[in-house]
Amino acid sequence: MPDRFLLKTTDLWNRRQILKLGLAGMGITGTALALQQLAKQNATSAQVKIPPLPSHPATSNAGINPMQVLRDFDYGTVKRENGRTVREFRITATNSTVQLNSAVTFNTWNFNNRVPGPTLRVTEGDRVRVVFLNQGGHSHSMHFHGIHHADMDGIRPIRNGAATIYEFDAEPFGVHLYHCHVEPVTRHIGKGLYGMFIIDPPKARPPADEMVLVMAGYDVNEDRRNEFYAFNGIPDYYMMHPIPIYQHQKVRLYVLNMIEWDAAATFHLHANMFGVYPTGRTLTPREDTDVITMGTTERHILEFSYRYPGKYMFHPHQDYIAEAGCMGAFEVIPPT
Numbered sequence: 001m002p003d004r005f006l007l008k009t010t011d012l013w014n015r016r017q018i019l020k021l022g023l024a025g026m027g028i029t030g031t032a033l034a035l036q037q038l039a040k041q042n043a044t045s046a047q048v049k050i051p052p053l054p055s056h057p058a059t060s061n062a063g064i065n066p067m068q069v070l071r072d073f074d075y076g077t078v079k080r081e082n083g084r085t086v087r088e089f090r091i092t093a094t095n096s097t098v099q100l101n102s103a104v105t106f107n108t109w110n111f112n113n114r115v116p117g118p119t120l121r122v123t124e125g126d127r128v129r130v131v132f133l134n135q136g137g138h139s140h141s142m143h144f145h146g147i148h149h150a151d152m153d154g155i156r157p158i159r160n161g162a163a164t165i166y167e168f169d170a171e172p173f174g175v176h177l178y179h180c181h182v183e184p185v186t187r188h189i190g191k192g193l194y195g196m197f198i199i200d201p202p203k204a205r206p207p208a209d210e211m212v213l214v215m216a217g218y219d220v221n222e223d224r225r226n227e228f229y230a231f232n233g234i235p236d237y238y239m240m241h242p243i244p245i246y247q248h249q250k251v252r253l254y255v256l257n258m259i260e261w262d263a264a265a266t267f268h269l270h271a272n273m274f275g276v277y278p279t280g281r282t283l284t285p286r287e288d289t290d291v292i293t294m295g296t297t298e299r300h301i302l303e304f305s306y307r308y309p310g311k312y313m314f315h316p317h318q319d320y321i322a323e324a325g326c327m328g329a330f331e332v333i334p335p336t
């Protein structure tokens with residue numbers, strides 16, 4: 001679990017809330033397992049080289065750093081209970097203001113103080129336990145896509161100041177998502193209450209430089225249209241700060257469309273083709289293309305590598321969406 005997550009949540013959680021949920025004492029188990037897990041992840045990542053990330057001065061964006069969001073996978077706190085792996089996540093609904101451009105700010109409602117919320121990542125068959133605390137000032141909830149019991153479907157509003165636990169088995173493997181399901185859902189999603197939920201197949205996918213891109217819109221004047229769009233929270237961020245990747249190395253993109261008010265958006269990659277794993281539900285690509293259409297909450301795994309160095313854009317080919325902030329670029333650099 002990233003340190004950043006711990007830092008953010010410790011000040012939000014107090015002992016009384018933990019006791020109320022019956023979780024006291026659960027935090028001390030599973031350390032050995034967590035270390036094992038870390039070793040496994042490191043073994044995989046040793047085969048993948050990540051270019052050094054450009055260091056940008058902190059943006060004025062309430063802690064949202066899209067360069068960090070890209071490869072920030074939250075594997076939870078790993079425990080062993082009754083012979084099986086449990087991954088426990090702590091999610092707090094809160095509010096923060098982001099700067100959409102030099103003149104426009106937007107008050108987001110979000111999970112763990114970031115838009116999109118943390119990318120939760122588990123393996124098929126794990127037990128998933130999400131301890132949800134609402135400090136957002138309005139009623140919120142967490143509804144997961146995937147297969148689970150009706151009482152874990154997250155449509156019951158959790159009032160401000162209250163907490164609940166969502167618990168279910170991770171299935172099926174694929175790229176999924178979670179979002180607040182309190183009505184009007186357009187507003188709760190539009191304010192920023194969504195994130196990606198990856199269920200890895202039992203046998204891990206081959207090594208690749210893995211990244212998350214969540215497309216979303218901002219309706220700043222509540223006219224039921226978006227005035228701004230973004231990849232990973234901040235409009236135009238990856239145009240101003242292209243994502244460095246290595247030439248010839250496989251990139252695995254987990255792409256999710258969370259744009260409200262527009263029926264669909266495409267994802268187009270310049271000067272290349274990508275293999276499509278629809279909803280991440282296949283282990284081999286279904287097709288090769290350079291543009292794919294996604295309705296709201298549709299998501300896929302896209303795989304590619306670049307043959308030539310240089311800068312290459314990616315964006316929806318609804319060009320009004322791209323021109324309003326949903327645009328980015330990869331900087332392909334020769335391997336060192």
Ligand SMILES: [Cu+2]
Nearest residue numbers: 140180182188
């Ligand atoms: Cu909500």
